[in-house]
Amino acid sequence: MKTFQKRSFPVDQTRRYLEPGPIVLVSSHWQGESNIMTMGWHMMLEYDRIGCYIWDENHSFDLIRKSKQCVINLPTIDLIDTIVGIGNSSGAEIDKFAKFGLTQVASDKVAVPMIKECYANFECRLEDGSMIVRRGLFIWRVVKAHVARTPKYPTTVHYRGQGIFMVSGRHINLRRKFKPQNL
Amino acid sequence: MKTFQKRSFPVDQTRRYLEPGPIVLVSSHWQGESNIMTMGWHMMLEYDRIGCYIWDENHSFDLIRKSKQCVINLPTIDLIDTIVGIGNSSGAEIDKFAKFGLTQVASDKVAVPMIKECYANFECRLEDGSMIVRRGLFIWRVVKAHVARTPKYPTTVHYRGQGIFMVSGRHINLRRKFKPQNL
Secondary structure: OOOOOEEEEOHHHOHHHHOOOOOEEEEEEEOOEEEEEEEOOEEEEEOOEEEEEOOOOOHHHHHHHHHOEEEEEEOOHHHHHHHHHHHOOOOOOOOHHHHOOOOEEOOOOOOOOEEOOOOEEEEEEEEEOOOHHHHOEEEEEEEEEEEEOOOOOOOOEEEOOOOEEEEEEEEEEOHHHOOHHHO | OOOOOEEEEOHHHOHHHHOOOOOEEEEEEEOOEEEEEEEOOEEEEEOOEEEEEOOOOOHHHHHHHHHOEEEEEEOOHHHHHHHHHHHOOOOOOOOHHHHOOOOEEOOOOOOOOEEOOOOEEEEEEEEEOOOHHHHOEEEEEEEEEEEEOOOOOOOOEEEOOOOEEEEEEEEEEOHHHOOHHHO
16 A cells, blocks of 8 residues: 655645645544544635534544544545545444554644555644534644655545545646735 | 536535535625635535635625625636636725626525626525634525536636645546445
């Protein structure tokens, strides 16, 4: 399985990887139990804040709510079968790290394992849990980020529902058309 | 400029176009003034709910907060210069519909113009404004959706910051690997 050489990355540039809207794998840990869920419902809320929706029927929901921590891992296209497999199984029944052959790596700032085989890992602490009960909305602060040195742009997958994924394509640099303060 | 033949679309399938994380154009209207802003910070919150972040320095912020309505318009790659132009100008200084040659179409359920040249339009009413002041977070209910008949998948643009856009690529159908209840 592919692995990446990663380096520490500025948390306030998290948007460079998450704003395009990729499917992510959220890892969690609470009282000896680790889990992973597939997630497509997330957004930037400030440059180092992320909002995400977690359904309370997900096995990860309680682990994440109780620990107030998670890691948002960014998988690439080579993990597509793992992404689908994780999304179609429950941590109540299986150990997803073992089942899918993923490697746990200790995080620096949270007590949640990162997934080694992902292109990037964003360690998160709960910033605001006031919308969890009413909306399923968790607001995270990114406290540490690890991003692969290469390739420059990961080939990510983006979900459309109904089993259909869009794969990220080419890139366009339009920097010259931006006002400096908007870059 | 490209236009699309659109049809009414089920609001609870909005994710098929917004979950992949494209840049959208948000149109607004309040007391005779219309505006458009470029937005990349949005997410699905339920199948017919959308969360989005709007900075209170944006000219659109007050129009949207006061009217409690907006239209989320989905542009395709052919509008890339318009997307960048709208994001790098202010409605306080120019009429963006006129400046960028975009056509206003009356919405069915909100008093906000849709953008004719976009692939899809999602008419939204404010569902929950309790996080606007503290977080810049608006929670919308999609009350009417209009989506182009063709192409099946729009070629969308996804922002990475720093003037770099990712263009949507190929699609993969992995429906056979999903549990029926997860489709």
